[in-house]
Amino acid sequence: MLNRRQFAIGTALGLGAAALPAATSSGVTPTAVEHLRTTVHSAMLLDDQLGSAAAKPIITAQAQTCLMLLRECPSELRSDVQGLAGEAIGSLAWAAWDEGRYAESDKLFMEAFGHAVAAHSLDVAVGMMCHRIQLAIWTHRYQDAASLSDAAMSLPASDARMIDYRYLQASQAYAYAGRRREAWRIVDQISGEHPDPTTPDVSYAYYMSDWLTGLLSSKALEMAGEPRAAVETIESTIDRIPDTDTRDKALAHLHLAKLTAPSDIERACAAATQALDLARVNTSPRLRAVYQETRALLQPWAKSVPVRELDRAAETVLV
Numbered sequence: 001m002l003n004r005r006q007f008a009i010g011t012a013l014g015l016g017a018a019a020l021p022a023a024t025s026s027g028v029t030p031t032a033v034e035h036l037r038t039t040v041h042s043a044m045l046l047d048d049q050l051g052s053a054a055a056k057p058i059i060t061a062q063a064q065t066c067l068m069l070l071r072e073c074p075s076e077l078r079s080d081v082q083g084l085a086g087e088a089i090g091s092l093a094w095a096a097w098d099e100g101r102y103a104e105s106d107k108l109f110m111e112a113f114g115h116a117v118a119a120h121s122l123d124v125a126v127g128m129m130c131h132r133i134q135l136a137i138w139t140h141r142y143q144d145a146a147s148l149s150d151a152a153m154s155l156p157a158s159d160a161r162m163i164d165y166r167y168l169q170a171s172q173a174y175a176y177a178g179r180r181r182e183a184w185r186i187v188d189q190i191s192g193e194h195p196d197p198t199t200p201d202v203s204y205a206y207y208m209s210d211w212l213t214g215l216l217s218s219k220a221l222e223m224a225g226e227p228r229a230a231v232e233t234i235e236s237t238i239d240r241i242p243d244t245d246t247r248d249k250a251l252a253h254l255h256l257a258k259l260t261a262p263s264d265i266e267r268a269c270a271a272a273t274q275a276l277d278l279a280r281v282n283t284s285p286r287l288r289a290v291y292q293e294t295r296a297l298l299q300p301w302a303k304s305v306p307v308r309e310l311d312r313a314a315e316t317v318l319v
Contacts, residue, residue: 086125089111253278257269
């Protein structure tokens, strides 16, 4: 198995062209489908590293290719192609989310779910439900997130990473919705057997890891009114986030800045500066929006030296 950096870089240069030649005059072949699978998975990691602006043209071409091949492929390959269509459309949903088009994102996740179910890719279908849970939390629809979690928990899944990922997302949703007893009960069911992320060829829940558990647990602790525990949890998590996951690492630094600002403005600004450094690489609109929200929280200290230095650093990044 390739590591995540090798997986992303190994095919990135050919992603745009590689998505298109899968259909030939003799029909869709197993080799072509596997080639397309590699490019779809590589684009997921490209989005993690560089943001939707870099990955969206590739992801769009891949989704269009999958849907085109679905009309032409032989019956024995239909399930594989339809499963890939679900994953590619799921990536489009993430791009829409990154750009702030939340209703469209949710609609695309539902479309991706339908393809995954039709392809009998049940673990991917569960993943799409988990993404809808995440989106509902992001948009402060906490009761919707809990209802989606109820539905997701009833779906069959066999991938151990996906099962843990579902527990993690459902526990967060229940915590935000005030169902804390259920939240902590489900957290206890996470196996802890996936300390590090893998690649999408191994699991659709490739990002399930100790660092993701720590990041989301920190947010749940914040919601539970335990800010000190939230800070300790996220601080112990940040260094474990892979350097390739620039958006997630930057968002974690911004969450730390938010948590520490009331008690230690210098510490908060140091965390926000780390996020800015990562934003030089990852052009995610979502990352930039969260930075602006975090900066607004720092406004009471606008005349302090740490905040003025942060603003000077931002001038070279947020252009």
